[in-house]
Amino acid sequence: MADTVYDVTTWTGATVSPYVDIGAVINQIIADIKSKQTTQTTRPGAVVYIPPGHYDLLTRVVIDIGFLQIKGAGHGFLSEAIRDESPTGSWVETLPGASHIRVKNTDGHQEAFLVSRSGAPATVGRLNSIVFQDFCIDGVSSTKPYTPGNSKTGISFQSDNDAVRIEGMGFVYLEHAIIVKGADAPSITNNFIAECGSCIELTGASQVAKITNNFLISSWGGYSIFAENAEGPHISGNTVLWACNITLHNVNRASITSNKLLSNFPSMIALLNGSSENLIASNHFRRVHGDGTSNRFDDKFGLVHIAGSGNTVTSNQFSFSVPAQNITPAGADPTIVLVKSGDNNYLAANHITSNLPAKVVLDAATTATKVLYSATTAQLDAFTSSHSMVATP
Amino acid sequence: MADTVYDVTTWTGATVSPYVDIGAVINQIIADIKSKQTTQTTRPGAVVYIPPGHYDLLTRVVIDIGFLQIKGAGHGFLSEAIRDESPTGSWVETLPGASHIRVKNTDGHQEAFLVSRSGAPATVGRLNSIVFQDFCIDGVSSTKPYTPGNSKTGISFQSDNDAVRIEGMGFVYLEHAIIVKGADAPSITNNFIAECGSCIELTGASQVAKITNNFLISSWGGYSIFAENAEGPHISGNTVLWACNITLHNVNRASITSNKLLSNFPSMIALLNGSSENLIASNHFRRVHGDGTSNRFDDKFGLVHIAGSGNTVTSNQFSFSVPAQNITPAGADPTIVLVKSGDNNYLAANHITSNLPAKVVLDAATTATKVLYSATTAQLDAFTSSHSMVATP
Amino acid sequence: MADTVYDVTTWTGATVSPYVDIGAVINQIIADIKSKQTTQTTRPGAVVYIPPGHYDLLTRVVIDIGFLQIKGAGHGFLSEAIRDESPTGSWVETLPGASHIRVKNTDGHQEAFLVSRSGAPATVGRLNSIVFQDFCIDGVSSTKPYTPGNSKTGISFQSDNDAVRIEGMGFVYLEHAIIVKGADAPSITNNFIAECGSCIELTGASQVAKITNNFLISSWGGYSIFAENAEGPHISGNTVLWACNITLHNVNRASITSNKLLSNFPSMIALLNGSSENLIASNHFRRVHGDGTSNRFDDKFGLVHIAGSGNTVTSNQFSFSVPAQNITPAGADPTIVLVKSGDNNYLAANHITSNLPAKVVLDAATTATKVLYSATTAQLDAFTSSHSMVATP
Secondary structure, X not given: OXXXXXXXXXXXXXXXXXXXXXXXHHXXXXXXXXXXXXXXXXXXXXXEEOOOEEEEEOOOEEEOOOOOEEEOOOOOOOXXXXXXXOOOOOOOOOOOOOEEEEXXXXXXXXXXXXXXXXXXXXXXXXXXXXXXXOOEEEOOOOOOOOOOOOOOEEEEEOOOEEOOEEEOOEEEOOOEEEEEEOEEOOEEEOOEEEEEXXXXXXXXXXXXXXEEOOEEEEOOOOOOEEEXXXXXXXXXXXXXXXXXXXXXXXXXXXXXXXXXXEEOOOOOEEEEOOOOOOEEEXXXXXXXXOOOOOOOOOOOOOOEEEEOOOOEEEOOEEEEEOOHHHOOOOOOOOEEEEEEEOEOOEXXXXXXXXXXXOEEEEOOOOEOEEEEOOOOHHHEEEOOOOXXXXXXX | OXXXXXXXXXXXXXOOOHHHHHHHHHHHHHHHHHHHOOOOOOOOOOEEEOOOEEEEEOOOEEEOOOOOEXXXXXXXXXXXXXXXOOOXXXXXXXXXXXXXXXXXXXXXXXXXXXXXXXXXXXXXXXXXXXXXXXXXXXOOOOOOOOOOOOOOEEEEEOOOEEOOEEEOOEEEOOOEEEEEEOEEOOEEEOOEEEEEOEEEEXXXXXXXOEEEOOEEEEOXXXXXXXXXXXXXOEEEOOEEEEEOOXXXXXXXXXXXXXXXXXXXXXXXXXXEOOOOOOEEEOOEEEEEOOOOOOOOOOOOOOOEEEEOOOOEEEOOEEEEEOOHHHOOOOOOOOEEEEEEEOEOOEEEOOEEEEOOOOEEEEOOOOEOEEEEOOOOHHHEEEOOOOEEEEOOO | OOOOEEEOOOOOOOOOOHHHHHHHHHHHHHHHHHHHOOOOOOOOOOXXXXXXXXXXXXXXXXXXXXXXXXXXOOOOOOOHHHHHOOOOOOOOOOOOOOEEEEEOOOOOOOEEEEEOOOOOOHHHHOEEOOEEEOOEEEOOOOOOOOOOOOOOEEEEEOOOEEOOEEEOOEEEOOOEEEEEEOEEOOEEEOOEEEEEOEEEEEEOOEEOOEEEOOEEEEOOOOOOXXXXXXXXXXXXXXXXXXXXOEEEEOOXXXXXXXXXXXEOOOOOEEEEOOOOOOEEEOXXXXXXXXXXXXXXXXXXXXXXXXXXXXXXXXXXEEEEEOOHHHOOOOOOOXXXXXXXXXXXXXXXXXXXXXXXXXXXXXXXXXXXXXXEOOXXXXXXXXXXXXXEEEOOO
């Protein structure tokens, strides 16, 4: 093998067993890579391979080199929530598996993996094409809704980055699975993120993040996807469960299409703080009553909440089924889409099924909303005359 | 390498060559894993690597451990149908390749891989995060329509499972490529399944299966995708060919979006037995006349057939081109969408092109169907007055 | 390891270092494979593994065997355009990385990888299931718009092929990243193609190409995706940037759905030469003014240009924002959708936002176009009475 391929279980440079502290081992590998790759044109990075096994992580990994690929042999998900709610005496296994890292920092830090490199201007320090692939990051213990919770973070990017990939990973029992600050064109695809407070958080500003083909399973305390000040994120082909909550603050030109969305709570997609010209198309929204309680949002908030202009909601199905006694405020008609503020939002060809008199609501501050074959006359509550309505017959 | 990584060609514990019986070798590997992983908290599973080569499988593999990853180096598809219909004297190669397993059971079983573990309640036995990746399962010989056929099955899950993955695999000349019973959140993505009787069958009950980005190529005898009693499957981004047949029995809240669908036969998507609140959006349906004959469905059955309530069909293109003499029953107008039964089904913004006078048909039992810009007046055959029509001008 | 697994850095059969000429090494590996795999039924192919490192390629690789998998450890993208436009004195690294191949042919050829096998009929020579995965092909130096440019091509398939895969690859600074002639069911997924003249070109004729989940980033000289004489390509879930240009010549039944599209220029999707029955649904189109100048198309050409019949444009968002002084011809109203020719094209439920009086234009030659809730009355310029309009209110 080339000296750019490391196996955490066989690398002879480590001063500690990877089973005792895989974080320390990977940091030592990174130091070794840096000692060998010393010029601007001789830094291709390396592969760090994690074979199947249970590894403890006591020391945070700090990645400050580009092109590093940390790779295991499977996301190894096992539902720790079901385990913790069930008698497990007769279970065959009670831990996640595959390439399984237990986050048990004793170093005073919260993250398993911190990606950060200092330097200005941003291009100097910008980290390129780092890859996390096919292993499991496990927060070990937690309780619903996981946030506030054990304060643990799986992967946190805290300096500018380009073209990074998080693929085939498993995350479980973390308060924050993935945080990416300052992202340009990240690809987050085919992951299994479950029983975490928040799944994916794009902080700072980001461009054209691609979030596709994932399972994102979170509870009612955090976010499935959170983004702020983002341009053009693409959220497509995901299955987002139990408390689907996609929250966008000042995010423009997002494309949220072909997702399967399920929640026990309102606010499945919220376009906030002037988020504009976003597309929400061909998604399936399912709202039921189930596990957990939360007063974060009431049923007037909307499954889709829009506070911005020029947004498009087309070709979606909304399937609402909540017992009347579980609606808050009591006796209210639940809101499917709330246009809270903004001009020229466009709803067309959406289909609502509901066990209750569900509503599309246009608040008084809104102007020129179009509601085309997206609600019956009875389903529209317009608190402004500045709108156009073509009722579903 | 860690002792959790096995290569079928170099593992010294096997009593038979993997080229002679890879099934026996993998069973022996599994036994070895079980002998080493003996407690509830020391069962991370293992990787079984299959390098490129032609391997025979005489003995069914039985997987009853979690987190196992069986991985090869490519799906290795070669069209055995074209091979069998052509003179191959001058061909360079006549077999599939890459990590290529020939299913030739001599053990009386039908499956190449059976995943099953006993135990009750289900959580005890539930198998987590098993991975099949990047190899080829080849049934060796078959004839169209492949079912009933050689009775061979590629992978069969027969006990409850969570978060399993089938990715990058190739399947050819099997009666059943993939059967998954009792699935919770499986990911079936980026596979090449071709010249099989049925591609993917979700039996028993399942939750939130994700079937994305696959080639699914089947003939007229079986199913591209079959599901029964499923909640919320997500079928997106697939290319489904020659006899696209997605059949859902008592399946609710499916999302079938952004697929490219082609068939030589009716029943491209059938929502049966009360399947309700499913979304069919942004798909391209192409129906032609070509290879094969079948009397399973006639042209009154519909490319889309709906027997359930609250379903949504939006933003699809239907492109129908079949010579009049090939329509059955003779002289009939072919049906694009048949709403057979159910209440409140919703069709909007669909576009039909056809060489014949194609129809959207609402049967007498149906109520409150909406047909909005999805058919011209001449294209609607409504056998009930309980519907709403806004004709495509 | 089996003898079907090669590592370019450790294989002892090479007569040159892979760092000096990886092309020569891979050609020698292919010769070695051919010397060992000598009959129609003993040709499973092999894996060629490229560990992280910087490799020069002086000699074109010629692949004339099936099932070959060339695989690295990451796409290794680093923006060479930003590098070349910035002072890099303090940068940590200035080259792409991971498994990084610098294309520096000294053999008189233009391609890094040529896939071609002679033989007739096509089935004899058809190459199956070749895989390029997870490495970086770098053209080393270039200037915008990259075409005409350094004349370098990353991967070129020039004979008939079936079920090939290009996945997880990086391409940068190439005039042509990927050319596939005579493709049947190729899968091009999860790649990062940037700063190339053209990203994906499907030449000759092709069937059911699947192009999904990619970043495609090109400049104004070439194409994001070009296809000619293609049946049923499926373009879904991609993020296509800076000069999104998807050009289809005589392409029928394409499905272009759920893509995020951004361009500084007109002609984001062009259906030319009678391209018919294509579906464009649930895409987000963003048009801005920015980097680069081009007179290839003016703003009357349309973001979507249709010269064909029976096409469908539904459920898309068009977000146009270009300063008036940057519109060509000066003073023109920019065209969002131009139906140039053809019969029975169908636009429904599209939403246009624009800083200027944008238009949907139906040329005089067109017949029976439907424009349903896709433009206000003021936004339609119809030069034919043969159309139907339901204006967005």
